[in-house]
Amino acid sequence: MDDLLVYIARELVSNPDEVNVKKTERGNTVVFELSVAPEDTGKIIGKNGKRAQAIRSIMKAKYLKEGKRVIVDIVG
Amino acid sequence: MEKSVVKTGATVDEAIEAALTELGCTKEQATIEVIEEGTEGGFLGLGRKDAQVKVTVNAEDAAPSESTEADDTYYGDDENFEGDAVSEAEDAAANFVAEVLSGIGIHGNMDSYREDDTIFISVTGSDCGAAIGRHGETLEAISYMTNLIANKHSEQRVHVYLDVGGYRKHREQVIKGLADKAVSRVRRSGRKVTMEAMSPAERRIVHSYLQDVNGVTTHSEGVEPNRCVVVTPEEKK
Numbered sequence: 001m002d003d004l005l006v007y008i009a010r011e012l013v014s015n016p017d018e019v020n021v022k023k024t025e026r027g028n029t030v031v032f033e034l035s036v037a038p039e040d041t042g043k044i045i046g047k048n049g050k051r052a053q054a055i056r057s058i059m060k061a062k063y064l065k066e067g068k069r070v071i072v073d074i075v076g
Numbered sequence: 077m078e079k080s081v082v083k084t085g086a087t088v089d090e091a092i093e094a095a096l097t098e099l100g101c102t103k104e105q106a107t108i109e110v111i112e113e114g115t116e117g118g119f120l121g122l123g124r125k126d127a128q129v130k131v132t133v134n135a136e137d138a139a140p141s142e143s144t145e146a147d148d149t150y151y152g153d154d155e156n157f158e159g160d161a162v163s164e165a166e167d168a169a170a171n172f173v174a175e176v177l178s179g180i181g182i183h184g185n186m187d188s189y190r191e192d193d194t195i196f197i198s199v200t201g202s203d204c205g206a207a208i209g210r211h212g213e214t215l216e217a218i219s220y221m222t223n224l225i226a227n228k229h230s231e232q233r234v235h236v237y238l239d240v241g242g243y244r245k246h247r248e249q250v251i252k253g254l255a256d257k258a259v260s261r262v263r264r265s266g267r268k269v270t271m272e273a274m275s276p277a278e279r280r281i282v283h284s285y286l287q288d289v290n291g292v293t294t295h296s297e298g299v300e301p302n303r304c305v306v307v308t309p310e311e312k313k
Contacts, residue, residue, distance in 0.1 A: 003082065003179060004175075004176065004179030004180070007176075008176070008221065011172065011225055011228075012224070050220070051220075051224070053217070054216075054217035054220045054221050055217075055221075057209065057213055057214050057216070057217035058176060058180070058217050058218060060209075060214070061180050061206050061207065061209055061214040062179060062180045062206075064206055065181065
């Protein structure tokens, strides 16, 4: 779980209750698997992945201080 | 509905205060959990650690209307607070920025005001670097998201102009300086000059800044994110 990622995702989708985040750490890398309702995947990814890219940038900033890399994967 | 926020601040009290303001509740209505005590740090404040608290509103006590008074004090300088469409968007935008910044772990002061259909939000604080990112990448991402959120809450199209730590203002000066340099190179050589790659907003600054300069025209070339402004000598007729 990550409060910030969940918060952003919930703001974007129409079915906030179906937002799920799974967090795993592999060494220096934090991996998030974000899943939303099937009809909401477009709202998370955006045109040409623009929204997904913005979400990744914000999450990267959060973990930069700890010196960790972040991967945000959208599973659908 | 249970709602909780995590806030950081120079002291535990400051962090609690910020959290309560955001939630729009009193100390009595909330459960406060101190995550990080925070330390003063040694010589010149080196090794200073921010205090971090998690505040949860107790479900029964929570006011049903979401923090209306908090909005007044926190984002404060808006005289015409009428609850119309744009100010709802402004609240949503300001709230989103506050939530994202505290999520990243930044504390600072936030100010917002609007002019017609543009919402200006500026954040100042000492440790804003993380919210700006390399070449303003993070700031761009937060701005983009905030624009989406604001427009979700507004019938009419609104624009959000977000600045953190004065980065955009400073960048504008730098870009104008680069534009001046490009113009003098064009004049000296009589050839076109390609400027460094910039974001659409930054290219717009160049275009409008050089619009009334005699002897040069501007256009953009290339594909995002490597699109550049090209300054060309104006053809003599």
